[in-house]
Amino acid sequence: GPWTDIYALGATLYKAVTGVTPVDGPDRVLEDTLEPVAANAGDGYRTSFLDAIDLMLRVRPEARPQSIAALRAALSEVSAGSSGTVTVCSVPSALPSPAVSAPSEVIAAARQSETRELRPRKPYALLALMGAALIGLGVYLARDGLSPGPTSRSGEPKRMAQVPQPPNDPPKERAKPLEPRDERPAELPPVAPRALPPSQPQMPPAPVPKEDRRADPAPSPVPTPAPAPTQARGWLGVRIQDVTKEIAESLGLADTNGTLVAAVTEGGPSIQVLRRGDVILEVAGTSITNARDLARRIAAMTPRSEARLLVLRDGQRQRLSVPLGTLPAPPVKSDKERYDDALRRISAQPLPGLEIAALTDELRRQHKLQPEVQGVVVTSVSPQGQGPEKRLVVGHVVVEINGESVRTIEDVRHRVATALAAGRTAVLLRVAASGRAERFVALRLEAR
Incomplete structure (x- = not known):
């Protein structure tokens, strides 16, 4: 309600008179540490005026004036109860005039007004004075770099520093950034969007990225890892x-x-x-x-x-x-040398955990294999080998190894040696069985 705004106005006047920011109302509910304004105010203030400020700063909202009319009445009592002359810092009548930008003239006018005696005025005149002071205080607080007034006469330099309002400064500072904003749009017309229609026929240069991609491999083939051997x-x-x-x-x-x-x-x-x-x-x-x-x-x-x-x-x-x-570099072996080394490491039974034999007519009849089945037949499976894990049993026929057909044990040794020479650790078998569909089995090669 209005009592909240009245508290804010009282806080502003408290700050203007004492130079101390009052405590917020909610923080004073449990413990009220705010001193009366008269305790920190300088000379030259009427007691009734200071009492009115304390009234506006009451903790409980119902204890403050409940409306602007009630506040006006309280201030009217202050104005009516005044006696004698009071020296205050008056605000120039032409406050909004740009002439305020000259601090020396304003301070001179303020000094002249110090000796002016104020007669009791109507309540609305006092309210106008307070409003003008409030505006000046807001401008003063907005200027971080300003210090209190230069004069220390009569204990009221703080309010004199509020008079030079710089309303024209912010517009001048804001007007400066407008110039680069005008310059930036001026640069927009030369931008390429207007040239887009004529550039449409130039779309064929799209292959240019392809040329760049072709250029990319040029450095990549450069053997950057080549220094590693060096x-x-x-x-x-x-x-x-x-x-x-x-x-x-x-x-x-x-x-x-x-x-x-x-x-x-x-x-x-x-x-x-x-x-x-x-x-x-x-x-x-x-x-x-x-x-x-x-x-x-x-x-x-x-x-x-x-x-x-x-x-x-x-x-x-x-x-x-x-x-x-x-450290000497290890000798680089040819494919044949690697193949010969692998072949020497292979035993008579090249498939780990399995014993195989060339498929004869007798073995074909024994395991009931069709005439079209060709390969090497499994004659024994080691229980500790990979055979049980791969579901390989006696009578299975290895038809291919790594996609190449095998007919004899030498064929199998050749396929395994080729895989070892290429650095492989397993071979892929194609296995056939009597009355069953063919399937593929991966068999790990043991280190030899």
Whole structure:
């Protein structure tokens, strides 16, 4: 209701008179810590006027004036009860005039008005004065950088600082950004939308992205990973093995950490430093857990750098420095060499867990196979192998391996060796059986 606005007006007047922001009404319900305005007001204020401000700031809404008319009546009592002359800072009659922008003139006018005696006026005149002061206070609070008035005369500089209202400043500042806004639309006409109709025939250049795509592969084929082979890795030039529990006990070691040097490569970088039987315990101050750990650490180091080792030799710990060499690249084998190596690793029975034989007439009759079925027949299935898992039984015929037909055991060995040489770990069998439909079975190849 109106009593809320009346409280806000009273708070504004309280701030204008004392310079202190009053506590919000809801915060004063439990504990009212707001001091009367007279306790903080300066000289020159009528007691009745200050009492009217306290009346507007009552905590309970029903204790305040319940309407503007009631507030006007209270202020009328203040105006009627005044006696003598009171010195206040009056507001120039031409307050909204732009002439306020000259602070010196306004301050001069304010100083002249300090000595002016105000006669008791009608209530509406006092309300107009209070409204003008409220407007000036709002403008003052909006300007963060302004300080209270420059004069300290008569204890009222704070209200004098409220007089120079800068209503013209914000419009001037706002008018400046309008200029770039006008310039931006001016740039819009040259934009390409008007040129769209003539550019429509130029749609055929759409193949340009294709040219770019063709250009993309050009850098990609550049073997960026190629430097990887050229990134030489450190090489110690020794053959090593893990330290087992038995080896640790025989050497008097408390644990199995470290790596045992089994041999030193002739012509290697460690030939003059390390010996067979040395136990490498640390590299660059870091403990070694096993042979794999040592190989990884040495390979990560730069060739021709110094590897600082802690070695156990003849029961004594020694710190040695070994200049690392470059780890030789493994020889690249041809397809035939890989195939020959795989073929040598394959046993007489190339399919793990299965024994097979070439299909003869006797085996055909024994397993009741049709004449058109060709391949190798399963003659035995290991219970520990993959046969039971794959539901392979005696009498099944392997017709194909990886899409290629097989007739003999040598055919099977060839197909398996080809898969191993290609790096595969399994082969795909096409299996036939008497009175059953053919099916495919994947068989894992055992490491050999």
